[in-house]
Amino acid sequence: MRDTEEFDAFYASSSQRVLGQVYAMIGSRTEAEDAVAEAYARAWSRWSTVRDCDSPEAWVRKVAYRVSVSAWRKATNRLRAHRREAVGQQVDAVSVDHVALVAALRRIPSEQRRVIVLHHLVGLSVAEIAAETRANPNTVKTRLARGRRGLATQLAGDGYQTTGGRSHGA
Template sequence: MRNAEEFDDFYAGSSRRVLGQVYAMVGNRAEAEDAVAEAYLRAWDRWSRVRECESPEGWVRRVAYRIAVSAWRKAANRLRAHRRDVTDDHVDPINPDHVALVQALRQISADQRRVVVLHHLVGLSVAEIAAEIGTSANTVKTWLARGRRALAEHLTSNEQYVMGGRGRDA
């Protein structure tokens, strides 16, 4: 029980000071509080080693700062990834051909759409598609042929839309 009392005394005597220091370093009180709480938890888990350090308080402060920085990096990376995704969506203007293809794909049967996408967009062979969807290669070939034919009809009927609304003679 001596360790618990010793740790409690250490915590009571240093936690407010460490919180103030970490807050000053990271600039956000909530983040500092979370980081300091986690650092003291880690100190408790390792108290037999931490209490032997030259400065247990310094150990906690260093760990709390690292936790805060790590949390900040994770948040910044998530934000960057989100911005990159959003930016990517806005950098590439919507291509009328892409819109027409998606619209045409929606108008063919689900089985045909699936094999057309797997073959032409994913790049799978007929045998690979058959294995993935659990059907025969001949069925895949039939769906591909019918899907291509249906797509051609839908794309031809939407030719004006495919040409960006200008028509063939624009």
């Protein structure tokens, strides 16, 4: 119990000061708050050692700074890796038709949406959908028919015409 009270008093007397100092060092309050919280958590887990340091506050400040630098390095390396991976890759832009279709799918019942996606986007047969969803094949057919009608209604309501299964902007 003595350790808890001692640590709580240490935290109460130093946490705002350390936060201000780390914030000044790294320039981001959010990142400073995360780093300082992590540093105090580490200090608590090692409190029997940290309390005997010349300056427990300096220990926490140093750990918080190192945590923030480590997080920055990880983020920078992750960004570099993504950029390296993306070199030479073509990313297709999302079309207006795609956005309209996704919005229309969201407006139909989930059972219909599921079978529409499984049949038209994944390419499963009615029998495969029935097996995956544990539904009767006739139920799958009914949901497909109702889902298609629902999509047609939604797309028509958005200013789209449906002809031959394809959507075209009006």
